[in-house]
Amino acid sequence: MKPMIYLDNAATTKTAPEVVDAMLPYFSELYGNPSSIYTIAGKSKEAITASRETIAGVLGAKPEEIYFTAGGSEADNWALKAAFEAYKGKGNHIITTKIEHHAILHTCEYLEKERGARITYLDVDEDGVVKLDQLENAITPETILISVMFANNEIGTIQPIKEIGMIAREHGILFHTDAVQAFGQVPIPVDEYDIDMLSSSGHKINGPKGIGFLYIRKGVKIRSFVHGGAQERKRRAGTENVPGIVGYGVAARRAAETMRERTQKEIQLRDYMIQRINAEVPNCKLNGHPSRRLPNNVNFSFEFVEGESLLIMLDMEGICASSGSACTSGSLDPSHVLLAIGLPHEIAHGSLRLTLSDETTKEDIDFTVDKIKEIVKKLRAMSPLYEDFVAGKTKSMIQ
Incomplete structure (x- = not known):
């Protein structure tokens, strides 16, 4: 069996050994319900408090502004739905972008169809960056929320979050950012960036799955998302996922402490991979901003190639990646x-996303690029479109 090269860290990450070790006692020894009053219950409650403080520290936030959820999608849903309900007396207008995660886009669609919200979906430029003048022009007296992701999960582009936060603050509008891909990868000082709400997910930073958080700035009038007990200061009822919360705290501390060294390494490997692919694979295009992108993100489109076929053949070589095309989920749409x-x-269908980790090596990159070159050549040899291109009957669509 070939050794695996895992380059899909934007989808999920390996749970770090120290995270697993920290979680284990809360499954079998310190398993008390944090709402109870005996000793092991108190230990669980203390562990939750410690993790909340750790995560708040990474953001420069207050511990009471961190609310644990089951993941990033729940946090996104909570931010949008609760903000709309709480502020609908002021207006019904929400501004977001066309490149958000589906947790945002589908929630906006629900609010539009079922709750009477009016949604503006902003365009982005060719690098995936929000146009700030269009954002300002979209604001109306009825605008109650701006939701723009910190960094895109597919192409890695980092948005001008500080400038967006400033615009929102100047107009007295709530600002939410989906930071699922960015938290732990880049510094996020929530006060400096005027962020009112922020979503994150544990399994993107070597933490466990099934745990996330929503940062809610003190003073923001957001209603309860789950009704029941008094957990999460009565805003999100239900017995806490103590092992998950403990693991997330350790993962957040680990990500913060290693961020500088880790991301410098990832950027070097990322740029090396981009340089090699650009130089050695003809008729390809880098997607996303060339420099203002996540440290570990590489996304290319290969002309005359189907992304699904490329993924399958890479998998046969032991390389785990993902495609910019949605074909792997059964959709024909890119x-x-x-x-x-x-x-x-035609170009979007031939896209490949490769996302690195701190365990990725230069040897991994070289092997992967060599295999991409080999597979792209094979797939193009079977393509009638490529045959026409070589014969001069058609032109490349990549500029």
């Missing part, structure tokens, strides 16, 4: 993100 940055359907 990624909404790639279409939003202006790629034609």
Whole structure:
């Protein structure tokens, strides 16, 4: 069996050994319900408090502003739905972008169809960056919320979050950011960036699955999302996922402490991979901003190639990656993100996302690029479109 090269860390990450070790006692020894009054219950409650303080410290937030959820999607749903309900007396207008995660887009669709919200979906430029003048022009007296992701999960582009936060603050509008891909990868000082709400997920930073948080700035009038007990200061009822919360705290501390060294390494490998692919694979295009992107994100489109076939053949070589195309989920439509940055359907279908980790080596990158070159050549040899291109009957659509 071939050794595995895992390059899909934007999808999920390996749970770090120290995270697992920290979680284990809360499954079998310190398993008390944090709402109870005996000793092991108190230990669980103390552990939750410690993790809350750790995560707040990473953001420069207050511990009481961190609310634990079951993941990033729940946090996104909570932020949008609760903000709409709480502020609908002021207006019904929400501004977001065309490249958001579906947790945002589908929630906006629900609010639009079922709750009477009016949604503006902002365009982005060819690098996936929000146009700040369009954002300002979209604001109306009825605008109650701006939700723009910190960094895109497919193409890695980092948005001008500080500037967006400033615009929102100047207009007295709530600002939410989906930071699922960014938390632990780049510094996020919530006060400096005027962020009112922020979503995150544990399994993106070597933490466990099934745990996330929503940061809610003190003073923001957000209603309860789950009704029941008094957990999470009566805003999110239900017995806490103590092992998950403990693991997330350890993962957050680990990510913060290693961020500088880890991301410098990832950037070097990322840029090396981009340079090699650009130089050695003809008719390809880097998607996303060339430099203002997540440290570990590489996303390319390969002309005359189907992303699904490329993924399958890479998997046969032991390389785990993902495609910019949604074909692997049964859809014939390409990624909404790639279409939003202006790629034609034919090019968007041939996209590949490779996301690195601190365990990725230069040897992994070299092996992967060599295999990409080999597989792309094989797939193009079977493509009638490529045959026409070589014969001069058609032109490349990649500029």
